[in-house]
Amino acid sequence: MNITTTDLQAEADRALKAKHRVVWALGDYAAVAREVIPELGRVLVAESGVGPGDRVLDVAAGTGNASIEAARAGASVVASDLTPELLEIGRKDAARQGVELAFEEADAEALPYADDSFDAVLSCVGVMFAPHHEVAASELTRVVRPGGRLALINWTPEGFVGQLFATLKQFVPAPPAGVQPPPLWGDEQHVRDLLGDRVTDLSMERRKLAVDRFASGAEFRDFFRDFYGPTAAAYRAVGDDEQRRGELDAALVALGEKHLDAGTMPWEYLLVTARVV
Secondary structure, three states: OOOOHHHHHHHHHHHHHHHHHHHHHOOOHHHHHHHOOHHHHHHHHHHHOOOOOOEEEEOOOOOOOOHHHHHHOOOEEEEEEOOHHHHHHHHHHHHHHOOOOEEEEOEOOEOOOOOOOEEEEEEEOOHHHOOOHHHHHHHHHHOEEEEEEEEEEEEOOOOHHHHHHHHHHHHOOOOOOOOOOHHHHHOHHHHHHHHHHHEEEEEEEEEEEEEOOOOOHHHHHHHHHHHOHHHHHHHHHHOOOHHHHHHHHHHHHHHHHHHOEOOEEEEEEEEEEEEEO
């Protein structure tokens, strides 16, 4: 049997996505969404303008931070994500809140939905973690009807979470060739290049989320070590190497302390809204 370059690439991509599922299932992302960034879902839904009668897809929805808010606004919502463990948490949260929506496993780079299926597509610090940005951008716009809305919130490279990923990068294996850094989705020119002539009325605004959950850099480190998948994965990568673990501990404490200002951390994000052509 002949194995082609395309076959090898497809196999590598499947392996990469499997690793992504493992990373995001680590810790307890629901705690991050609930205790640290709950405001982002509300902001995204408000800025997207979705409401009663709208068919909405939330891509890389996680536990439903934005999805549940969109359903609460009266939209018919599908929350899609690569990681089934997060979707199950979202289902339970939605049921507990009395909100009805669908939770479906889906790859942001190969969405299982027909062209022009939705009035709006949202993603709240989610699609930015798809490894191939151009592919993900194409999928986001493909499933929106002409004239429909696209609304995204992405962490910026210069902001706190962008700097967190720059820190973690020193402690994890290098990604495969072709994988792009998630915070690039928070760079205006990168987003403009990705969306190109697929959209019109493109608006991008940098905003800051005031995070008052942590009183010290050490408290931030401990919370993100235990609950945030990428940070937990970095600790798993250093394993029992006490020196490397100590370096990771110190780097995260220093990052937290650097960004703390009177008990608050300003986390910068890019709000993107557009109409799909």
